[in-house]
Amino acid sequence: MSRPFKCRHIGCEPGINCFKPRGIPLAELQEVVLTVDEFEAIRLADLEGLYQEEAAKKMKISRQTFGNIISSAHGKIADAIINGKAIKIEGGFYTRTGMRTFICEECSHDWELGYGTGRPRKCPKCKSSTIHRAAPDKGSATAGDCCHGKKQRKRRSE
Numbered sequence: 001m002s003r004p005f006k007c008r009h010i011g012c013e014p015g016i017n018c019f020k021p022r023g024i025p026l027a028e029l030q031e032v033v034l035t036v037d038e039f040e041a042i043r044l045a046d047l048e049g050l051y052q053e054e055a056a057k058k059m060k061i062s063r064q065t066f067g068n069i070i071s072s073a074h075g076k077i078a079d080a081i082i083n084g085k086a087i088k089i090e091g092g093f094y095t096r097t098g099m100r101t102f103i104c105e106e107c108s109h110d111w112e113l114g115y116g117t118g119r120p121r122k123c124p125k126c127k128s129s130t131i132h133r134a135a136p137d138k139g140s141a142t143a144g145d146c147c148h149g150k151k152q153r154k155r156r157s158e
């Protein structure tokens with residue numbers, strides 16, 4: 001599921017796409033989703049210290065729009081830090097199609113879910129919560145969202 005989105009000029013893509021409080025399995029955390037344009041706005045304004053005018057120009061949007069994006073980004077980051085939520089960076093002009101595959105570590109059952117349906121908490125077969133996202137299909141470079149994409153710890157102590 002992809003919501004309508006106006007393409008914005010992004011100078012750099014986030015290298016890491018998920019942050020989470022340490023020691024808590026992602027499945028138990030609430031998540032805030034930072035879009036790539038929000039990420040870029042933070043980078044330009046807060047890291048590079050550009051004025052909103054300049055930053056807006058770089059992203060080829062109006063200063064007003066830039067202001068909205070950055071205040072939305074600040075709100076999400078504050079929410080995550082204060083309420084201990086994971087921050088996921090995705091969206092923006094990325095379009096993702098296809099299905100995500102999850103695998104149960106308990107019974108090896110695997111199943112597919114479309115995007116936008118949220119992350120499942122339990123294996124539909126054995127109800128175990130030790131599930132992980134299977135590696136994304138080759139070729140979809142941005143599909144490996146969140147910490148669960150590639151390197152999953154073998155087993156979590158619960």
Ligand SMILES: [Zn+2]
Pocket residue numbers: 104105106107108109123124125126127128
């Ligand atoms: Zn299972």
